[in-house]
Amino acid sequence: MKIKIVFALLLIFLTISFVLGNIYWAIVIAAAKGLLLGFYFMELSKAHIFWKGIFTLIIGTTSLILLVVLKH
């Protein structure tokens, strides 16, 4: 059930961001998808702190760089 909720939320936010044509929101949603992949879809538990950390670091850094570059 949770997978369906997560999927539905992604779908709604994705559609909204593209209807608005807002690239910043689209990047944030892509990052959220990335983190969901790491944390939820792949069932990383609290115990997998190292993998969570690495994944957050890569996705977070990429998204931040993209947002900064696009903004300036």
Place this chain on the structure above:
Amino acid sequence: MNVDEKKSQTILSSKNKPLLSSPPGGVLMWLIVFMEVVVFAAGFVAVALLRTRNALLFQQEQTHLHLTSGLIMTMCLLVSGWLVAEAVHHYFAANIKKAESFHIVSIFFGFFFLVYKFIDFKDKANAGLALGVNDFWDLYWLLSGFHYLHVLIGMFLLSIVTFKLRKKRKFEDVDFSIRGSGLFWHMCDLAWFFLFPLFYVKV
């Protein structure tokens, strides 16, 4: 499900499994995914730089890309990713038949993406929008082509898993096969989630 698979399932569902060396899907697949994500990230930054530094060129060339077709491809990968997540969940809940069905439908969506994108590539090539025309199309072909190859590999992995599920064959490494292929597939749609806005959302 045979005894070995039941045993592995019990082991995998345990909350107290080794942490660093055994993420779901196996260390090897996570390392592959990390490396691929880093390579894609470098490409995304290059596109973002082009968008801001040569906005006029970007705006002009973007008229050849259609937001609706991009959105259709995004939905395909998103739905496919969700179905794979469901398939993994069902497999480890011992609903093998459901896992098989979800895999088949996810492959269908992946295949639809491949065909749709292939037609898109063909149209662009026929219109003379190929590699070497300008920076926009260089980045478009390199990144979309790189992503396309990943989707092909992902489809191949999912097809093997589905074939084995259908034929009730034993997996040598259940976690690597089921979760690992799912992880690779999620990496494919993650990469597209970044590619799509960068190329398709108007400057």
